[in-house]
Amino acid sequence: MSNDAVLEIRDLHVQFKVYGGRLRVLDGIDLLIRSKEKVGLVGETGCGKTITMKTTIRVLPSPPCEIPRGEILFQGKDTLKMSRKELQYFRGKKIAMIPQDPTASLNPVFKIGTQLTDAIKYSASSKKNLTKKRILDKAMDVLKEVGLPDLKRNMNSYPIQLSGGMKQRVLIAMALVAELDLLFADEPTTALDVTIQDQILRLMKELVDRRGVSMLLITHNLGNIRESTDKTYIMYAGQIVEVAETETMFSDPLHPYTKALISSVPKLTGGGIAPGIPGMIPDYSNPPKGCRFQPRCEHATKTCMQKPALQQIAGDHKVACFLYQK
Amino acid sequence: MLPLSKVTKMANNVLVLRDVRKYFAIRKGFLRRRIGNVKAVDGVSLTIGEDDLFGLVGESGSGKSTLGHTIVGLQKATSGTIIFKGNEITHVNKKDRRPLKKELQIVFQDPGSSLNPRRSIKATLQLPLRVHDIGNNKHKVTTVENLLEMVELPLEYMRKYPAALSGGQKQRVAIARALATEPSFIVLDEPTSALDVSVQGKIITLLLKLRERFGLSMLFITHDLSLMRNVATSLAIMYLGKLCEEAETSEFFQNPLHPYTQMLLSAIPVVSKEEEAVRPKKMISAGEVPSPVNTPPGCSFHPRCPSRMDVCCRVEPATVEASEGHTVKCHLFAK
Numbered sequence: 001m002s003n004d005a006v007l008e009i010r011d012l013h014v015q016f017k018v019y020g021g022r023l024r025v026l027d028g029i030d031l032l033i034r035s036k037e038k039v040g041l042v043g044e045t046g047c048g049k050t051i052t053m054k055t056t057i058r059v060l061p062s063p064p065c066e067i068p069r070g071e072i073l074f075q076g077k078d079t080l081k082m083s084r085k086e087l088q089y090f091r092g093k094k095i096a097m098i099p100q101d102p103t104a105s106l107n108p109v110f111k112i113g114t115q116l117t118d119a120i121k122y123s124a125s126s127k128k129n130l131t132k133k134r135i136l137d138k139a140m141d142v143l144k145e146v147g148l149p150d151l152k153r154n155m156n157s158y159p160i161q162l163s164g165g166m167k168q169r170v171l172i173a174m175a176l177v178a179e180l181d182l183l184f185a186d187e188p189t190t191a192l193d194v195t196i197q198d199q200i201l202r203l204m205k206e207l208v209d210r211r212g213v214s215m216l217l218i219t220h221n222l223g224n225i226r227e228s229t230d231k232t233y234i235m236y237a238g239q240i241v242e243v244a245e246t247e248t249m250f251s252d253p254l255h256p257y258t259k260a261l262i263s264s265v266p267k268l269t270g271g272g273i274a275p276g277i278p279g280m281i282p283d284y285s286n287p288p289k290g291c292r293f294q295p296r297c298e299h300a301t302k303t304c305m306q307k308p309a310l311q312q313i314a315g316d317h318k319v320a321c322f323l324y325q326k
Numbered sequence: 327m328l329p330l331s332k333v334t335k336m337a338n339n340v341l342v343l344r345d346v347r348k349y350f351a352i353r354k355g356f357l358r359r360r361i362g363n364v365k366a367v368d369g370v371s372l373t374i375g376e377d378d379l380f381g382l383v384g385e386s387g388s389g390k391s392t393l394g395h396t397i398v399g400l401q402k403a404t405s406g407t408i409i410f411k412g413n414e415i416t417h418v419n420k421k422d423r424r425p426l427k428k429e430l431q432i433v434f435q436d437p438g439s440s441l442n443p444r445r446s447i448k449a450t451l452q453l454p455l456r457v458h459d460i461g462n463n464k465h466k467v468t469t470v471e472n473l474l475e476m477v478e479l480p481l482e483y484m485r486k487y488p489a490a491l492s493g494g495q496k497q498r499v500a501i502a503r504a505l506a507t508e509p510s511f512i513v514l515d516e517p518t519s520a521l522d523v524s525v526q527g528k529i530i531t532l533l534l535k536l537r538e539r540f541g542l543s544m545l546f547i548t549h550d551l552s553l554m555r556n557v558a559t560s561l562a563i564m565y566l567g568k569l570c571e572e573a574e575t576s577e578f579f580q581n582p583l584h585p586y587t588q589m590l591l592s593a594i595p596v597v598s599k600e601e602e603a604v605r606p607k608k609m610i611s612a613g614e615v616p617s618p619v620n621t622p623p624g625c626s627f628h629p630r631c632p633s634r635m636d637v638c639c640r641v642e643p644a645t646v647e648a649s650e651g652h653t654v655k656c657h658l659f660a661k
Binding site: 227276 | 385386492493494522523524525526527528530531534549550551552553555556557579589590591593594595596598599600601604605611612614615
């Protein structure tokens with residue numbers, strides 16, 4: 001294990017016990033986030049991106065969730081073996097998340113100020129020195145940091161009185177009240193317009209850089225990944241198919257799925273629309289054997305019925321595909 | 327006003343809008359007195375020719391969906407005229423609207439909520455045939471089969487219910503339903519924004535194929551400019567109920583004029599270096615769309631505009647033709 005790793009996931013399997021069988025969602029995920037690194041996790045709807053994150057902070061209810069194999073090392077400690085109390089310490093204080101839908105993530109019956117000061121009280125390392133005035137000052141400071149206008153009025157507003165972009169700023173502020181080590185952003189801009197999306201992503205990048213926090217950005221928008229991360233993981237149906245530095249990933253994608261995904265994005269330079277990828281994401285109760293992309297892959301051969309390992313191509317660039325197996 | 331070049335090719339225009347407005351009343355108190363208006367669509371004029379795929383692009387709340395709904399008759403225009411194939415259809419009564427509905431169809435944004443979950447795919451696709459009394463029972467079944475084939479779904483899907491279908495498949499059914507009455511004009515209200523890119527590719531390819539096969543004209547409502555770059559013949563940008571720029575696609579992307587267009591373009595996240603080269607220089611996007619209840623005086627974009635002048639805060643700019651077929655509503659280009 002490298003020393004500067006903040007989060008390291010090794011061979012993680014996650015399945016859900018449902019009526020009539022098991023949904024094998026994650027099939028051996030390996031993921032590494034180094035200190036101060038901005039990592040992107042990309043994949044289509046239902047490929048297990050959010051499950052990966054939720055397993056890491058252990059918020060999935062069990063049952064139905066089962067973790068038959070795997071390790072999740074956060075700063076060297078396995079979160080799968082942590083007690084409730086230890087977990088509570090990490091969640092909110094060391095790890096925080098920015099959720100996808102800002103409207104659904106703020107409580108509609110409490111004022112912004114109340115919700116934010118609650119987060120500050122909860123994340124404080126000691127309850128000493130926690131006077132009302134200090135809490136309020138801190139709240140004002142973080143809101144200023146995320147660029148929320150008209151602080152006094154907005155602190156006294158209810159979520160419904162704020163626009164989507166402003167709500168997302170409040171949620172970012174909430175995530176940033178603690179001295180974080182790792183920030184999860186689960187599709188933080190999917191619900192927003194492009195100009196607002198641009199503002200929010202820029203803000204997040206700035207804050208993460210300034211505070212030296214590591215970030216995992218989960219999204220299906222490849223353009224956002226390209227513009228705000230250092231390293232990218234491509235995920236398909238619960239398997240990591242390719243990892244590379246973001247620039248390499250976009251200039252020189254290797255896995256057939258990555259290639260198809262990048263070519264599916266409509267380009268500003270024109271040239272028509274790629275016809276997409278044939279077939280559909282598999283049924284998790286009976287996933288395809290071996291490489292899960294194999295039924296949709298034009299290069300599929302018999303060897304693909306075995307699971308390809310992530311093979312190093314160069315430096316950080318790894319791909320799980322038999323086309324590149326030596 | 328319509329620019330001259332547009333008037334001359336009026337002959338084969340399918341849809342012409344002139345100064346269309348749609349206001350929603352805000353009412354208050356016991357007497358429900360009108361205390362204000364939400365100006366969802368505020369004076370839109372545009373022309374869509376035969377075989378055109380017209381892209382209407384805007385952020386949420388810009389009024390693009392309301393405009394689409396007004397065109398197909400789901401909303402009544404407050405003022406202005408809508409001319410479809412040479413006939414005015416703004417104030418058509420309920421009885422006369424029925425044959426019109428056959429010609430004008432719409433595909434909604436979220437296929438999950440626009441299909442009735444308790445109706446099988448067969449029943450869903452037969453409903454428009456029943457309403458418009460097309461063919462006998464036997465013919466209706468063959469039509470449904472043809473429709474499914476057209477949108478590339480297997481025939482056994484007839485007996486399925488929407489819950490058993492994926493998002494892309496549901497959208498295919500919604501497209502088939504719109505095509506059931508053999509319309510000549512379709513409004514597509516963000517048909518792919520709820521779908522993944524790989525599925526989007528499939529749906530768009532299908533739509534383009536169908537457009538060619540049936541000679542359909544389309545109004546494509548979306549917020550995705552890169553998508554429009556690849557499929558639209560011409561497009562317009564909408565901001566707070568008004569069109570701020572309109573041009574043919576190639577001209578539009580070569581020469582974007584309005585500051586808002588440039589802000590939108592520069593905010594698009596792209597996936598290659600080539601795209602970065604064609605994208606306008608990074609403009610820091612600031613501010614948010616103001617409320618359509620209290621639109622700013624003068625040019626409605628002026629609070630966010632980086633090239634704001636004094637006149638912008640007072641006078642609403644007129645729509646001027648910057649080059650042939652390229653109109654822009656901005657004081658920077660006023661002659």
